[in-house]
Amino acid sequence: MKRIPYRHRSWVPATTAARAARCSGFTLIELMLAITILAMVVGAIFSAFQVGISAWQGGERDIVFQQSMRATAELVFREISGTYAYEITPGTMDEHTSFSAFFGSADSLMLVSSATLQNRIGGLSMIEIWVDDEQGLMIGEAPALFTSYEEMRAVNLRDDAHAQVLSSWVKKITFRYFKREEADDDGVWQEQWDPRSSDGNDLPVMVEVGLLFEDVRGQEIQQALLVPIMSQSF
DSSP states (O other), X not given: OXXXXXXOOOOOOHHHHHHHHHHTSOOHHHXXXXXXXXXXXXXXXXXXXXXXXXXXHHHHHHHHHHHXXXXXXXXXXXXXXXXXXXEEBSBTTBOSOOEESEEEOXXXXXXXESSOSSOOTTOOEEEEEEEETTTEEEEEEEXXXXXXXXXXXXXXXXXXXXXXXXXXXXXXXXXXXXXXSSTTOOOEEESOBOGGGXXXXXXXXXEEEEEXXXXXXXXXXXXXXXXXXXXXXX
């Protein structure tokens, strides 16, 4: 009888083999779940990044807006406070009556100022301030080289040769003019100023300026200036 040689064989239970085969890779469901979680994490990080960028951009816009408000208010204050008592006559043929070139309404103002935008050394400028519905706060400037009201009105400060934009943020401007007859008089505020009917006081003591700003978010900010006329005594 021939003897069959003994061979050693390792025995692995069926359950252990199945478990090893199952742990050798990811199933489709596990892979999809991992991708979904990763997408949610990336989306959350991207959203937070977008919020940070938007906040930074909004802060930059606010800074620019605040700086524009301050610069606009300072310029308007300087121009009006530098009002010069520039005497003119009604017409070229009338040299007996004179008054200061200062004409104001509730939404515009024309005057002669020593605080010029063009930095004319020792010169005076005729200034007009108003708001254009499309461009914002405007200022027109020309050399004060006229001697009569007729010559003054002949210069169109609102044309392209003289006008420029001060601030596109300004949507409305208002003016009031303080008039006082005597030093001990309480005085009154009025919305119109015409030196031809001022009874000798052809410049106001001070001017109240209201500026209505609107930022990129549509929020409105009202700013009020009380501007003394430096050439007038209080």
